Amino acid sequence: MSGNMNLTLRIWRQKSAKANGQLVTYPVKGISPDMSFLEMFDVLNEELINKGEEPIAFDHDCREGICGACSMFINGQPHGPKKGVTTCQLHMRSFKDGDTIVVEPWRAAAFPVIKDLTVDRAAFDRIIAKGGFISVNTGNAQDANNIPIPKTDADLSFNAAACIGCGACVATCKNSSAMLFVSAKISQLALLPQGQVERIARAKNMVAQMDEEGFGSCTNTGACEVECPKEISLENIARMNREYFMANIKE
Amino acid sequence: MSKLDSKIPEGNLEEKWSKYKASCALVNPANKRSLEIIVVGSGLAGASAAASLAELGYKVKVFCFQDSARRAHSIAAQGGINAAKNYQNDGDSTYRLFYDTIKGGDYRAREGNVYRLAEVSANIIDQCVAQGVPLAREYGGMLSNRSFGGTQVQRTFYAAGQTGQQLLLGAYSGLQRQVGLGTVEMLARHEMLEVVTIEGKARGIIARDLVTGKLERHFGHAVLLCTGGYGNVFYLSTNAMGCNVTAAWKAHKKGAFFGNPCFTQIHPTCIPVSGDHQSKLTLMSESLRNDGRIWVPKKAGDVRKANEIPEEERDYYLERRYPAFGNLVPRDVASRAAKERCDAGFGVGTSKMAVFLDFKSAIERYGHNQAVKLGVQNPTAAQLKDFGKQVVEEKYGNLFEMYEQITGENPYEVAMRIYPAVHYTMGGLWVDYNLMTTVPGLYCLGEANFSDHGANRLGASALMQGLADGYFVLPYTIGAYLSKEISVKAISTDHEAFGIAEKAVQGQIDKFFAIKGTKSVDHFHKKLGKIMWDKCGMARNEKGLNEAILEIRQLREEFWKDVRVPGTNNELNPELEKAFRVADFLELGELMCMDALNRSESCGGHFREESQTEEGEALRNDDKFSYVSAWENKGDGKYELHKEELIFDVVHPSARSYK
Structure with a gap:
C-alpha cells in the first residue's frame, strides 16, 4: 500500500569524518503519508542499493522515540517540523506532495560527523x-520506601530524567551548548534526597567536562527547549546554574 | 543421554539460593584485579552486570553496537517492573510472584530459577531507587504500584510509560560511573562476531569496530552475552531495528546449546500494520489493560465506527471468556483471543485485523471519582469527561500521544485499534543455575538466555529478570567459576585461537562482498519474516512448519547467491552489519521451526493447532513435553536435541485457567 507523494530530498553526503561533504539531490516517488520519515529513507536506500549506489548512513534503532539514536536536521530543525517528536516518530503526513526537504546531520564541534x-x-x-x-554500589540500598519523596519532587525529577540524549538541543543551539542535556541530569538528581550527597562535585565536574568537550555557552535563546523531542524544560538550566553557583561558593 | 546438568542446588526451594550464596566459592579482592571479564551488550542485564562486577574489582570491557550504552533496547520497555514488595498489603509474597511466574510460563520453567528471581526482585527496587531512578509515587511519598497481566495483586513499579528508560538510565549511570573510575572500558559501535574458545573454555571475542571496520581481538577470563532477544527474525516486531541474534548464534555454533527456540511472545496490544513500507511495530503498554477494555462488534463485518456501536452490540470477549482475570489475562491468552475474533470475521479497521482497546468507561469512572475528590456537585457530562481525561492522561499520557502520532487518531475520543505483534523471545541460550551456557566460562543473561519465563513471559517480568541476572545473580555465580581461574594469566591475543576466529570472520566478510548479487539484505529479511509469521507465529501446525523449513532453506541458499552488500569493509557500513545479522536469522529461523515441530503440544505462546481443548485453549502434554529443548549445533545445518527434564517439587502443573 504505497502512497502517492512525490518529494525532492536534498541530503548531506559525506564519505567519512575527514572527507568533504555536500548536499545531493534525490527525487523520491510513491511515498505514503502513513510512512515515518525513516521509512521514507528505507525506501530511498532500497532504491539506491538496487541501482548499485551506496545507501545513506543514518543512526536509528528503536523507531519509537525513546532510544535517542535518530538525529536528522530536517529543513533547519532537529527532528523536523513537528513539536515533541523524534525523527522516527515524524510521519510523512507532516509534509506535502511536491515538497523539497533538506536533511543534514547534527552540526556541532563536539559532534563530529562519522558518515553522511x-x-x-x-x-x-x-x-x-x-x-x-x-555512587551507590549494588547491594548497598535500603528499603525503597524508607525515604518518602514528595510526589511533586518525584514528578519533576522524572520530567528531567525523560531526556533521551539525542543531542537535538546542541544541534539547534547557535552556540552548540549542551546545557539542556547536562542540566536535565543534574536536575533529576538534585531534586531527589538520594542525590544530595554528591551535589557539589556533580555540578562542578559535569560542567567542567561539558566545557572540555567543546560545547558552547548558553545565551538563553531557549531554542533547545523548543526543539527538544521530550520537551525538557528550560527551568532545568536555571536549576543547574544555581547548583553550579552554590557549588563554587561552598568550596 | 543428556549432557545437561542444571546445577540447581539441593534443599528446600526457599533455601536454595541463600544456601548457595553462603557456600559458593569466592575470589579475593587482589585476585579480582587480575581477572578480566567481557560483557557483550549494555542493556539492563549487561549494564547492571558490568557495573556490579567492576564495583567488585574485576577488570571489565563492555561492547555494544549502538553509539552509546544508553540506547540498548531495554530503554523501550514501557509498563513496569514486578517485585514482591507487598507494599499494597494485597497478599503478595515471594512465593506468590514465583507461583504466578511459573503458572504464567505454562509450567515450562525451572522452579529453582524462578524462585530465586522472585526472591531478589525486592532488592532490585531498592537498588534502583537508591540510584535515583524516579519511580512513580503517591502523594504520601511512597512508591506507587499497578497490576499487570496474569496476576491478581498490584506489584508492578513504574515510571509513567517509560519504566525501561528510567531503569536503563539508572544502570547506565552506574556503568558510566565505573567508566569514569577507569574500571570499565566501554567500546560502543562495536559488534561481537565470534566467540574465542581455548581448550574448551570461552576466552575472548572477535569484535568489529563499526566505524573503521577493523576486526579486534579481546581476551577475557569469562565472557557474558547480554545481547537481548531474537524477535527480529520475524522482520516486523516491537524490537529495535538493530536487535539481533548474532552474538548468541555465534556462541551456539561454538558449542552453546540453544534452549526452547520456538518460545516466542506475541504481545496483544500493538498498533496494527498500516502498509508494506512498515519497518517495525509499536507496542502499546500492557498497563493500558488496567483501565482499557478490549472489544469487537457482536456482528461480524460491522463497519461502523467504534463510537457508533451501542454498548449492547459490543462483545467484551476477554471479560466474557475469562471473568476472573478479564482484560488482564496473560499475553499469550489475550493474543490468541484477538486472533480468534479476527479470524472469525469480527475484526475492525481497514485491514479487519484489529480489535478495539477502549478507554471510554475508564474516563467515565475516573471522571466521577475526580468530581467527588474535587467536591464538584452535579458535574456536567463535559466536566466529567474532562476530569476523567485528566486522570487518564496522568497515567498513560505518553502512550496516548504515541498512538496519536503514529495513527493520526485521538485515543481520548475514539477507541484505539490494536493487534498482536512479536515482542519477546522466551527461548535463548541454555544456561544452568549459574547462568553459564554449555561452554565453560561463557555466560548468558537477560532476554538472551532461556531461563525464567517458560513458554510465556508475564508483563513487567523482563526488566525484573534482566536486572536480577545482572545485579544479584551473576556477580555471585561467576565467582564459583573464576575462583578456579585465578592462576590463569591473561592470554595474549596472538594465541592461534584468536587468529583462527578472526580469519573466520574475515572470511564471512569477504564472502558477502564477493557475492555481488542483485537483492538487498532487507529483501531477504522481509521474506524470512513472512515465512516465520505465517507458519511459526501465533498458531503453528505440522504441515506449515515442514513447509517453512524447506522455504527457509531455499531462501538461505538464494541469500548466499544473490545478496548485494554495497560499500566496503573499511568504513561505517550498515548494510554489512545487517547482512551478518540476517545470515544468522536465516539459520535460527529453521531451528525455531524444527523446535516448534518437535513440540507437538501447545503451551504458553507456542500454540500447536493440533493440540487444543474444545474451547480453543492451549492443551499441554506434560507426559511427553515437560522438558526444556536444548539444541546442539552439529555443523552443516544439523542439530541434536537434548532434553532437560523439568522437575516440579512444589507447584503441581495443572491446566492453566484464567476463567
Missing part, C-alpha cells in the same frame, strides 16, 4: 561519566 547523517555523540557519555550518577 551519522555523528559521534560520545561526548555526552563522557559528561555522564563525570557525575551523572549516585
Whole structure:
C-alpha cells in the first residue's frame, strides 16, 4: 500500500569524518503519508542499493522515540517540523506532495560527523561519566520506601530524567551548548534526597567536562527547549546554574 | 543421554539460593584485579552486570553496537517492573510472584530459577531507587504500584510509560560511573562476531569496530552475552531495528546449546500494520489493560465506527471468556483471543485485523471519582469527561500521544485499534543455575538466555529478570567459576585461537562482498519474516512448519547467491552489519521451526493447532513435553536435541485457567 507523494530530498553526503561533504539531490516517488520519515529513507536506500549506489548512513534503532539514536536536521530543525517528536516518530503526513526537504546531520564541534547523517555523540557519555550518577554500589540500598519523596519532587525529577540524549538541543543551539542535556541530569538528581550527597562535585565536574568537550555557552535563546523531542524544560538550566553557583561558593 | 546438568542446588526451594550464596566459592579482592571479564551488550542485564562486577574489582570491557550504552533496547520497555514488595498489603509474597511466574510460563520453567528471581526482585527496587531512578509515587511519598497481566495483586513499579528508560538510565549511570573510575572500558559501535574458545573454555571475542571496520581481538577470563532477544527474525516486531541474534548464534555454533527456540511472545496490544513500507511495530503498554477494555462488534463485518456501536452490540470477549482475570489475562491468552475474533470475521479497521482497546468507561469512572475528590456537585457530562481525561492522561499520557502520532487518531475520543505483534523471545541460550551456557566460562543473561519465563513471559517480568541476572545473580555465580581461574594469566591475543576466529570472520566478510548479487539484505529479511509469521507465529501446525523449513532453506541458499552488500569493509557500513545479522536469522529461523515441530503440544505462546481443548485453549502434554529443548549445533545445518527434564517439587502443573 504505497502512497502517492512525490518529494525532492536534498541530503548531506559525506564519505567519512575527514572527507568533504555536500548536499545531493534525490527525487523520491510513491511515498505514503502513513510512512515515518525513516521509512521514507528505507525506501530511498532500497532504491539506491538496487541501482548499485551506496545507501545513506543514518543512526536509528528503536523507531519509537525513546532510544535517542535518530538525529536528522530536517529543513533547519532537529527532528523536523513537528513539536515533541523524534525523527522516527515524524510521519510523512507532516509534509506535502511536491515538497523539497533538506536533511543534514547534527552540526556541532563536539559532534563530529562519522558518515553522511551519522555523528559521534560520545561526548555526552563522557559528561555522564563525570557525575551523572549516585555512587551507590549494588547491594548497598535500603528499603525503597524508607525515604518518602514528595510526589511533586518525584514528578519533576522524572520530567528531567525523560531526556533521551539525542543531542537535538546542541544541534539547534547557535552556540552548540549542551546545557539542556547536562542540566536535565543534574536536575533529576538534585531534586531527589538520594542525590544530595554528591551535589557539589556533580555540578562542578559535569560542567567542567561539558566545557572540555567543546560545547558552547548558553545565551538563553531557549531554542533547545523548543526543539527538544521530550520537551525538557528550560527551568532545568536555571536549576543547574544555581547548583553550579552554590557549588563554587561552598568550596 | 543428556549432557545437561542444571546445577540447581539441593534443599528446600526457599533455601536454595541463600544456601548457595553462603557456600559458593569466592575470589579475593587482589585476585579480582587480575581477572578480566567481557560483557557483550549494555542493556539492563549487561549494564547492571558490568557495573556490579567492576564495583567488585574485576577488570571489565563492555561492547555494544549502538553509539552509546544508553540506547540498548531495554530503554523501550514501557509498563513496569514486578517485585514482591507487598507494599499494597494485597497478599503478595515471594512465593506468590514465583507461583504466578511459573503458572504464567505454562509450567515450562525451572522452579529453582524462578524462585530465586522472585526472591531478589525486592532488592532490585531498592537498588534502583537508591540510584535515583524516579519511580512513580503517591502523594504520601511512597512508591506507587499497578497490576499487570496474569496476576491478581498490584506489584508492578513504574515510571509513567517509560519504566525501561528510567531503569536503563539508572544502570547506565552506574556503568558510566565505573567508566569514569577507569574500571570499565566501554567500546560502543562495536559488534561481537565470534566467540574465542581455548581448550574448551570461552576466552575472548572477535569484535568489529563499526566505524573503521577493523576486526579486534579481546581476551577475557569469562565472557557474558547480554545481547537481548531474537524477535527480529520475524522482520516486523516491537524490537529495535538493530536487535539481533548474532552474538548468541555465534556462541551456539561454538558449542552453546540453544534452549526452547520456538518460545516466542506475541504481545496483544500493538498498533496494527498500516502498509508494506512498515519497518517495525509499536507496542502499546500492557498497563493500558488496567483501565482499557478490549472489544469487537457482536456482528461480524460491522463497519461502523467504534463510537457508533451501542454498548449492547459490543462483545467484551476477554471479560466474557475469562471473568476472573478479564482484560488482564496473560499475553499469550489475550493474543490468541484477538486472533480468534479476527479470524472469525469480527475484526475492525481497514485491514479487519484489529480489535478495539477502549478507554471510554475508564474516563467515565475516573471522571466521577475526580468530581467527588474535587467536591464538584452535579458535574456536567463535559466536566466529567474532562476530569476523567485528566486522570487518564496522568497515567498513560505518553502512550496516548504515541498512538496519536503514529495513527493520526485521538485515543481520548475514539477507541484505539490494536493487534498482536512479536515482542519477546522466551527461548535463548541454555544456561544452568549459574547462568553459564554449555561452554565453560561463557555466560548468558537477560532476554538472551532461556531461563525464567517458560513458554510465556508475564508483563513487567523482563526488566525484573534482566536486572536480577545482572545485579544479584551473576556477580555471585561467576565467582564459583573464576575462583578456579585465578592462576590463569591473561592470554595474549596472538594465541592461534584468536587468529583462527578472526580469519573466520574475515572470511564471512569477504564472502558477502564477493557475492555481488542483485537483492538487498532487507529483501531477504522481509521474506524470512513472512515465512516465520505465517507458519511459526501465533498458531503453528505440522504441515506449515515442514513447509517453512524447506522455504527457509531455499531462501538461505538464494541469500548466499544473490545478496548485494554495497560499500566496503573499511568504513561505517550498515548494510554489512545487517547482512551478518540476517545470515544468522536465516539459520535460527529453521531451528525455531524444527523446535516448534518437535513440540507437538501447545503451551504458553507456542500454540500447536493440533493440540487444543474444545474451547480453543492451549492443551499441554506434560507426559511427553515437560522438558526444556536444548539444541546442539552439529555443523552443516544439523542439530541434536537434548532434553532437560523439568522437575516440579512444589507447584503441581495443572491446566492453566484464567476463567
